[in-house]
Amino acid sequence: MERARVVKDELIEQNTRFLAVYLETKNSCLVLLSENEDRLGTLAVALPKPSDSPGLPSSTVLLGDRNMISARMFAEYLASKKKKIALVSIYLETLNEVQAQSIFKKLLERVAPAEVAQKTEEGGSIT
Numbered sequence: 081m082e083r084a085r086v087v088k089d090e091l092i093e094q095n096t097r098f099l100a101v102y103l104e105t106k107n108s109c110l111v112l113l114s115e116n117e118d119r120l121g122t123l124a125v126a127l128p129k130p131s132d133s134p135g136l137p138s139s140t141v142l143l144g145d146r147n148m149i150s151a152r153m154f155a156e157y158l159a160s161k162k163k164k165i166a167l168v169s170i171y172l173e174t175l176n177e178v179q180a181q182s183i184f185k186k187l188l189e190r191v192a193p194a195e196v197a198q199k200t201e202e203g204g205s206i207t
Contacts (some may be wrong), residue, residue: 082106087191093183096174100184102191108164111192113154113184114171121171124151126159128166137166146170150177154188161194 087102101112112118122144126137137159139152147170158166172180 089187089190091183091187094175098180098183098187100187100191102188104162104164104192108166109158109162109192110167110169111154111158111188112169112171113187114169115173115175115180119171121169122147122151123167123169124148124155126152126155126166126168128159128163142167147172147177150181150184153181154184158188158192162192 085102085104087104088100089102090097090099092098097116099112099114099116099118101118103110112120114121120143123142124139125142126139128137129135137156139156139159141148141151144151151168151170154170155166155168158164158168170177170180170184
């Protein structure tokens with residue numbers, strides 16, 4: 081049985097430190113995106129849509145009310161990308177969420193890259 085994978089990363093933009101902590105298990109992923117230090121912020125959860133169902137994943141905010149739009153947006157994005165339950169926390173001190181979205185998107189891409197399909201001997205792919 082494989083253990084959970086944890087990835088940490090940071091970026092310095094606009095003289096501010098932005099951090100990401102990513103935890104991935106077999107059926108879910110959690111990412112904490114924060115400014116200046118690792119903290120829990122507004123927490124959203126998103127469930128991936130079944131492959132035969134069109135549309136975006138469903139999401140809701142579990143905790144907090146600041147940065148709700150970004151938390152839900154990134155949770156839905158991660159659930160779609162990973163096809164897993166996704167929890168995303170956004171904590172900001174000085175920047176507003178619109179200013180931080182592009183920075184957090186970069187961080188999210190670095191800690192949770194797209195799955196690379198592996199080729200089998202028969203030529204099919206395993207994801």
